[in-house]
Amino acid sequence: MQRLSSDQEVSEHLVPVVLGGDVLAYSYARCFHEAYGIRTMVVSGVDVKVTSSSRFVDYHVDDAMTRGEDAIVEMLERLGERLAGEGRVGLLLGSADWHVRIISHNKECLERLFVVPYNDFALLDDITQKGRFYQVCEELGIDYPDTVSLDCRLPEPGVDLAALRYPLVAKPSNSAAYDLLEFAGKEKVYELSAPEELARVFGLLHEAGYAHDLIVQDFVPGGDDAIRSLTTYSGPDGELLAVSGGRVVLQDHSPARIGNPVCILLERSERLIEDARRFCRHVGYRGFANFDVKYDERDGSYRFFEVNVRPGANTWYMALGGVNFARLIVDDYVLGRELPYREAYRDALYTLVPERVVRDFVADDELRGRALACFSEGRAASPFDYAPDTLSHRLWSWLRAARQHEKFERYLGRPRR
Incomplete structure (x- = not known):
């Protein structure tokens, strides 16, 4: 081309x-x-x-x-x-x-x-299998949750489910294949408190024709605010060229979209950057990657859950942080330019929800205060808030945001206050 x-x-x-x-x-x-x-x-x-x-x-x-x-x-x-x-x-x-x-x-x-x-399919397919991702993390000394894999092609789990330590989290190893399936009871992530619940989920996926592993993991304690998002861009040699990320303030709690952050406070962590740098360099990864991570209060570690081999849905936070992420792709792949190393960590809040949702549903006083300060000081923004766009777009954006409070009430219960 x-x-x-x-x-x-x-x-x-x-x-x-x-x-x-x-x-x-x-x-x-x-x-x-x-x-x-x-x-x-x-x-x-x-x-x-x-x-x-x-x-x-x-x-x-x-x-x-x-x-x-x-x-x-x-x-x-x-x-x-x-x-x-x-x-x-x-x-x-x-x-x-x-x-x-x-x-x-x-x-x-x-x-x-x-x-x-x-990236070429062989690399993409390899590292998006969560079992293989954790193998690479093990090789590099990157923290990840204790994990067991169950083969959903088999009629039985092949593991003594009662011997596992609960609570656990279960999710498909191959999210791309899983996304294409439709069946009653489907959720993005399954939170499990007993062996019979895990047996039920395994049976659902087996009957639905999901022909990959179900990843079952130690439940890392902490709410939405323990989750971290990290977005990286690497060059042809796998070296990190751009990075941005933050602390999740709120994530979506509807069953089909749970785990998708809707409010992120830009926040830099040297440890996360260095772990991602070593991962991308080790596998020879080029382009955008998005890492899902959770802070483990039990030992102060950051546990890596997976890598998404594309910009995440919330990657506009990189633009909010100071680096236009579309320009990175064009400079590298279209213009063939050499990219300098850049970080995007302006003091700002990426949000798909209005201030009222943050005020009513963020439990941590310190984090809520920091997020609300971003609203009051004009440092909170949504990618949809683009002034040159049409009145129709602005109306649809407003309607989308206006529904969020009712949605959080439905899945989280009554507001904090």
Whole structure:
């Protein structure tokens, strides 16, 4: 795929193509517009109004996105041929793990038509298997939760579930494959307090046809505020070139989205940065990675849970922290520039929820005070709060935020006060 040679050529010829239409897609579109004044093409199986109403997005609802890998690849090949015929350069991006998995799995044919800023499938597939991820952590001395793997292809767990120490957390080792399944009782993460609960979850996944491991882990104590998010960008040699991250103030608590942070206070940790640096260098990882980590109050460690082989849904916090994350991809993959090392840790609060939610549902007094100060001092921001965008977009953004308080009440109970 041809490269461009200047920011001016990027503004004239580059077409970012993003699969999936939610918060990361809009964050991409905002960053591409801020950096180059260009519009982003978004292809989704559904109409996400807060994104489709944007004047900076060319939004397409395409049923190929609901018909599996072959249909998506065929659609992308047609799109790539059209863009090339128009003298434009497509930059192909995915919002979800399964998008990136499809792109990487078909990288050889897709990079004839697009710039594809993802690792080869062998590496991607290896480190996204949680069991293998923990093996690498063990090799490097990176802390992770005590873990047992159960093979869901088998009719029985093959482990004495009563001998395990509860409470435990269970989650699929292959989130991309799991995301494509639909069945009653499906949750992103399962919190378990007894052997019979684990047996039930194992049976659900086996019957649903999930043909990978179920990861069962020690429950690391602590609430939302013990969770850390770290986003890194590494160069072709695996060396860290950009980093940002923070302490989760609140995460989504709805069953299908639990574990997705909705409010993050930017906060630097040297230990997290160095652990991620060693991981990326060791496996030769290039591009964006997002690490999910939890602080363990029992021993003061930071326990790594997984690596997402793409920018996380909340990666706009890197832009809020001072580094436009779309520009990193363009400078590296499209323009072939050498990137200086950068950190993005401005004193700010990334938030998808209004101030009222933080006031009513954050239990820790010190953390709540820090977050509320960001609101009162103008240091709290959402990627959707982009002034140049349409009135329609701003309305959909307001409606999305307005529903959050009722949602937290539904899943967390009555407000703190």
